[in-house]
Amino acid sequence: MKKKLATNLWLGSLLCGLILAAALIGAFWTPYDPLAPNFAHRLSAPSAAHWLGTDEFGRDTLSRILYGATTSVGISFLTVLIAMSVGTLLGLIAGYLRGWIDRILMCLTDALLAFPGILLALGLLAVVGANQYGIVVALGIAYMPSVLRLVRGTVLPLREREFVQASRLMGNSEAFILFRHILPNCFGPMMVLATSMFGWVLLAESSLSFLGLGVPPPGPTWGNMLAGSRPFMVQAAWLGIFPGLCISVTLLGVNLVGDALQDKLDPQSKGK
Template sequence: MKTLNESLPIAVPAAAPARRMRMPSFNALIGGLLVAVLLAMALIGVFWTPYDPLKLDLIHRFQPPSWTHVLGTDEFGRDVLSRIIIGARTSLWISLLTVSLAITIGTLFGLLAGYLRGWTDRLLMMVNDALLAFPGMLLALGLLAIVGASQYGIVLALGIAYIPTVVRVVRSTVLSLREREFIEASRVIGNSELYTMWKHIAPNCVAPLIVLATSMFGWAILSESALSFLGLGVPPPAATWGNMLAASRPHLATAPWLGFFPGLMIAIALIGINLFGDALRDRLDPRMNR
């Protein structure tokens, strides 16, 4: 005879569904690999290059790629690979400083405009819209004509040109957050406006800023190369990908490697950063999550 406990069915809890691991996407893998190669090249260039990138060797001018000079030599006998490595360091450093300047100042102005509203918002956005009326490259060219062509002149010019875009993104994010319940709760318990902006609103702007900063990094590399190509970037004999392209123009028929390899590095940098930025957007933007 069955007892009461034996006759009653025993409820077995259902097994929790296994958490699905998120596999890295193709964009993340390829973009991360290309960005890692660029960073490694820039770091190696700080400590070592195959040859002195500034040393002239007129006897070995226009040497094609070989085991001695993997990417050949230029019109002054300088090793192209060494100059490309130094150019990677210069381009990445300028882009990093440019993005840092634009993100820092643009975030501050965007927070003030979106949170304080009123005349502060109107005044800041009036200046911001005036800057947005100029194309970024044209504004950078005008600023470089004032401050002069140099490494930090490019950083200042491009940083100011990119600030209005950051202000727009941060302001729109703040406007969507300032009326939320947790912001009202922060005001109710007596927190100051500055504390509320710093503690509760600024952290919620990080995700869109990371995606924007990644895109701006690619813009900065391309703009720096374009300015150097036009002769308004880092002055020679310092090596950048842009001024290497500019110097190769008279010799493309006889020494095509002088223009091919710097152009290839610019293309690889832009592809890698754009793919990596797309992967970050898919990861951080809640609208992209299914």
């Protein structure tokens, strides 16, 4: 079991590291301009000049994948950061203070969780607009209730523990108790959820971009590259294969890391 855990963590970390490296490289350098058309080389097959071929406008596919990695990974990271930050703060308040604040927050959380995340994001995009920042806001709101519920459920038993009662008797403020004693004990479940959520958000962003509701062209993301490849699947299959592989590899790496973290940090998984 320990050997399998180490293997999953090592392989997942390697795959995630490769994707992160691609995103960082794409932010500063690409072999060609990912936005500039070159009609003299449109739909060129993979070659020494263009390792992953070119699209219908002659743009280098490798350059667009690297540039799109920066966008897709950046959107996923910002979304997870917003969802975790807001959800953690509200979950701490709801679980520790209880009372009418808890009831109001949980009613709102249950209402949001009644909708699938992607469907809720579609509705929010209609309000905030279909662009890079709109996707971050929409997906952040859509996935925040899951964080709130997890943190609240973790805080509820912690608030009755002896070390919390002792800190309260020592005269420490409620804010000090929350951030010094309770929040650190929530990090384990939060890390597992954040890792899994990154994969969910990446897939949701790719789906929205595939539907034309993500980053508008000509800015590349893996999702809109997949959408743009549909008319050329026969004569230029590489246009859909390589972005799809990037999404698959990222999801595989994130899931392997998430499973390893859950086995390592979740006491119930340890017992099993």
